[in-house]
Amino acid sequence: MKKLLLALILVLPLVSGCTKKENEIVIGEYDSLTGSDATFGLSSNKGVRLALDEINAAGGVKGKKISLVTLDDQGKNEEAASAVTRLITQNNVVAIIGGVASGRSKAAAPIAQSNKVPFVSPASTNPDVTKAGDYVFRVCFIDPFQGMVMAKFAKENLKIKKAAILRDVKNDYSVGLADVFAAEFKKGGGEIVADLSYQAGDIDFKAQLTQIRSKNPEAIYVPGYYTEVGLIAQQARQLGVKVPLMGGDGWDSDKLYEIGKEAINGNYYSNHYTTESTDPAVTEFIKKFKAKYNETPDALAALGYDAAKILVAAIERAPDLSGKAIRDELSKTKDFPGVTGKISLNENRDAVKSAVVIQVDGNNRKFVTTINP
Amino acid sequence: MKALKNPALALICLAVLGIGLDFGVNAYIKLILLFATVNCLLSMSLNLVNGYTGQFSLGHAGFMAIGAYFSAYASTKWGFLPESLQLVQSFVFVIGAGLAAAAAGFLVGLPSLRLKGDYLAIVTLGFGEIIRVALLNMDFLGGPRGLSGIPSVGSFPFAFMFASVWLVICFFTIWRVMHSSHGRGFLSVREDEIAAEAMGINTTRMKVKAFVLSSFFAGVAGALFAHFTNFINPSSFTFLQSVNAVIMVVLGGMGSMTGSIVAAIIITVLPEALRPLQELTGVDLRMVIYSLALILMMILRPKGLFGDMEFSDVWRKYVRRSA
């Protein structure tokens, strides 16, 4: 009897689900809140929450408040799939804000597509993600663009001919950027002298760096996340490697400088926006974010914020709350004044916007140049 | 024909259940049910090695990965039958996936099964990691990007039927094997290896046999997993996935087939059932509760739910007697 009761208790929440409230619009979000990608998922989640809080404080949309249901995927594809299915069938969400990692989006987006629920990914940069169908959007630029940006920057601004690559082989984002960078860099007569890899979670990179040192590159492209890049920069300087390191938006965090200290100074990375911007959208966002969370927002937080804002704007414009209506409005998004630039969604449902190159200078992020698509 | 009576009955029951569920529950519960079948296959197959043969493998995710990748790659690249015969084609590829995993199991098992206890655990763990790292570096399999757009096996009733067929095959194959002379051999290896050897049983051979059969079904489970999620990448097949399989076996009771099934269902459902808690508290405490439950379970009921009894024994022993 006891066991039967226990079983009932376990099954009940499964079946019952959530009751829908009248005066609310429910938006779903899934992300890695635990597991090895958690630090990125949490960032994006903070941005989303800030955006929705602002909107609710200003009265919501269509006279209704927005409530957010966030589910955790623990960094697992199958968890992302069941989380999205749950959001759609149990929570009856009108739209979904996706997770950071492209892998999870690839598992989750097709489910949103087949249920005709609009899906906006803040930071899944893999080109394949939006190929899931016409209900899947993203507000970030894709891997090929970011890789191209840094290759162009290296050739035109740094004027170098020999580069080395150190990629995170566990991470599709990093591998994507590295591949594109290599292809673009070679086009103009550049040479990739070494292409080595590490795995996210490693702490010792001296083996790879010693190897790179012996090849004498003029710059090293490290398209990883700040969690490892800080250590890589430190160890590179310890080994006497003085050439600049370059990276992508995965570098953008206050922690990068805290971990890397002086070693990280003078290195470059591509990003969605610059904190030095005088654009009121950016300064306002940074001010509010600091007030709420007591830290400078990183790239993922900014993208989460923009994803939520763009989605809500589409909901506001849509004649009703059906998936199709919201989707149609989303696809019409043009020149949206987001934190990460003026965002337009193209026919592939990808964001078209320019990237900036930033130089690390202590705790500041020094703006260097803008590179247009 | 008589031998096929029980499997056929089981299959019919599952089919009725599947069609019934199709009307009764929503897509979310259906998806969880499909994942539960994958976990059932995993735990039953690992039970053969860990439970019946008493060997300790920590590399099950590796074999699952081989099966998943084989079937995923084959069905996106080597389709040879028209759309209408998709189901038949999937069946063929799933068998292929099982065979590929079994071949890997043979290669891994032959040298490593001479080792005992913890050492075997470490070696299988090592092989699991090697398979994962190799997958990360194979460009034609997508590397860390994985393979997407894997065709599914149809809508829920079909997918569930498809999984049921494999569940029934797996259950009755292992059941039959365990009640044959091979099975006695497996058990003797678990109970006392030296005595078994003295009785003229080639213990390494027994272990390899169990290992290969177990890998076959792990490969099948992986293939089903690939078709149900439509996307795989190496991060689905980490060390934690192997651990999960071991946990299911121990939770259900070492050497209890029905126990494995019940445990697999619990392990699949529990994290999902705890989701409302996350919506309430805002932090994800699921894994904390899960791990705590695991520790308590090991302390309070170290033999697992069923011990080495089957469901029918438990029924007879506890429920009927009290009635």
Place this chain on the structure above:
Amino acid sequence: MQDFVQHLINGVSLGSIYALIALGYTMVYGILKMINFAHSDVYMVGAFAAYYFARWLGIENNPGFSTLLTLIVITMICCSLLGLVIERLAYRPLRNSPKLNVLITAIGVSLFLQYSGQVVFGADPKVFPEVMKDFVILSIGIVEIRSFDVTVLGVGIVAMLGLQFLLFKTKIGRAMRAVSANPMVASLMGVNPDRIIAFTFIVGSSLAGIGSVLVGMKYPKIDPLMGMMIGMKAFVAAVLGGIGNVGGAVLGAMIMGLSEEMVVAYLSSTYRDALAFGILIVILIFKPAGLLGKYSVEKV
């Protein structure tokens, strides 16, 4: 040539990191014959304890030897307490259970620490305070020997010798060996096995504590999952050297460190982890008890 020497130095310094953690695994295994999967998470908690204490005591910004020593002592105490609690609550009730159960419990404890760590400390990485300044001791050409590398190696060797002394020259060490050989007979001889096992956990966990401060000092980034990878490597190193053997742990760790380094240098960086496990498998197949382990023949 200079590159080779550099790789050699890198390998030894990586190996000495593994050694510090491998020693803890080997200690517990030697006495209890159980793989303490939670060891690497005790190490993680140690790193966070050091982090919070350094901030609380306000010593995070004055690097120096005394800071290092204070932190090591504090962390050792925290880790031993944690180790004791784990042993008392999770492992002791299972003293006579099958091996697999103990192992699952250890995995459970490990998962519990990892995930509650993510809830309590937050999942984002923290920056370990600068407890000592790193400087160059000796430089030949472009090859440099740095103080941290020497410190970690030195501590590793001292810890190994200390353990050897503890095990073979002291009374409690003899008791530990007795429990390891046969707990039943040991208890007949007036040794309290429970107390000895608790002591083993104190020693093992303190080693994790020392390791966490030294690793934190060298690689100043700590997060709740930091123990997973390094723990697995260190554990493999312990098995490689012959688990249960103190010298073997250090030898295995050095082999692991050097082989990982040389794989990257002369073969392929992508297969670094795979080849580390490959070496382990080859050695175990030819020498099933590890390099220095004793192969015990089962008696009927």
